[in-house]
Amino acid sequence: RFLFQAQGWSGAVPARFILTQVFRQKDPEFRQLLDEVRLGRISTATTHLLEAAATRVLRTGVGIEPTKLFTRNADVDRLNAEHLDGLPGEAREFHAVDRGESEAVARLKRDAPWPTVLRVKPAAQVMLLKNVDVQQGQGLGQGLVNGSRGVV
Numbered sequence: 001r002f003l004f005q006a007q008g009w010s011g012a013v014p015a016r017f018i019l020t021q022v023f024r025q026k027d028p029e030f031r032q033l034l035d036e037v038r039l040g041r042i043s044t045a046t047t048h049l050l051e052a053a054a055t056r057v058l059r060t061g062v063g064i065e066p067t068k069l070f071t072r073n074a075d076v077d078r079l080n081a082e083h084l085d086g087l088p089g090e091a092r093e094f095h096a097v098d099r100g101e102s103e104a105v106a107r108l109k110r111d112a113p114w115p116t117v118l119r120v121k122p123a124a125q126v127m128l129l130k131n132v133d134v135q136q137g138q139g140l141g142q143g144l145v146n147g148s149r150g151v152v
Contacts, residue, residue: 063151065125073113087121094118124152 003009025031033049036042042050058066070076084091096116098105109116114129132144 063123064149067127067149084119084121084124087123089121091119091121094120120152122152126150126152 004013022031025034029049033046036046058064068079070079094117096118098108098116100108120126126149128144128146128148131146132148
C-alpha cells in the first residue's frame, strides 16, 4: 500500500493536488508506458516493448555494460564489489576531501548517496552521482550529468 491510501492520510494532509503535466518525458509513447507501469495496467503493446528492451543487446563499443537497477543500495554495493573484485589488477583508492562548515560537512557525509572512499580498477564501470556539466558540448564535461556512464 501507498501512504496516500492510509486511513489517516486525508486528515493529516488537508490540501491535495493533482499533477497533470509531465515535464521530464517528451516522448508520448514512453510517457504512456510509464503511466501503464505506474498504474499496474500494462497493455500488450507495452509488454512487448518492455520484453524487447530487456533482451536487446547493448553495443556501445567502449565496454559499458547495461545498468542494473535495484531497490536497495546494499544490493547495488554488493554487485559493484563483486564486479570490481572480478577484474584483474590491483584496486586504487581515492579518499574524499570535504571542506566547509563542520556541521554541513557532517550532514553531507551522512546523507550523501556516494562513499567517502572510491575504489577503482582499469576496466571498471563507473557512473556519475552528481551533475558535473549539464550543458552538452560546453566546457570540459561535455554534458556529464547524474547517471552518465563510463569505463575507467
